[in-house]
Amino acid sequence: MAKYKYVHPDEVGVGEHHADGDIRTRSAQPPEVATSMRAALEVVSPTDEQRQQLEDFLGRTMHDLDLHHGTEVEKEEEPDENGNVVATWTDKHGDERRTSFEPGFFEDHFEEVTE
């Protein structure tokens, strides 16, 4: 798969570029999910470290989950069923992701990486 790098003139992420409002203030998890996960963890008598790991996870914002300026992606050979480009990448938490992009946006904001 061909490698590309996401480059934005204002150095903002893909989500931030398209967002209505400030994604730094939007929690990644709804309150009911946070409550449920805290309750489930307490059932297994967690350590302080496990509690902290959960709080770190629950403290993530939509900005934390964004595809940030400078991120390298690999473009899949086939577009998705809507004709969008699909690329795989690793987010800042180390999680593998697949994301689709309108072809025009991909062409304008991704530069091919030549090795």
Added chain:
Amino acid sequence: MSTISAGQIMTYGEQQALNQLFLKTQGPAAASVFLHLLTNATSGSVDNTWTTVNQGTVYGATGYAAQTFTPNTATAASPSVVTNSNTITFGPFSAGTGATINWGALANASATTGSFIIAYLLTASRTPANGDSLQAAAAAFSAQV
């Protein structure tokens, strides 16, 4: 129509499992499975006899793509349980948001023509806005026979 609940193995999946347990058929080679998102209503709108993901209403925002679901080994317990070992994150969504996501649909392909194996009713429905992502923790999705 048979209404299904969280982590319900679809009829297709049950047939696959039983035919292999009874040595009627050989199982497929190990491969990736993928989690799709559906906007079908929470009750009475997902039929466990569906065989492909696109028989449901697949979430259609730009930015969305099915994600790899990495399963743990089935637990040595009764009932035996399989959960996702990886954090699963969709997005960021960039256009066409507004629909409410109620279901995860496990399939054997990233395309919506993939075989529909398990349906997961989400703990909390999500209606992402442009710029949002949707993240589920490891072990958020569980299924048992």
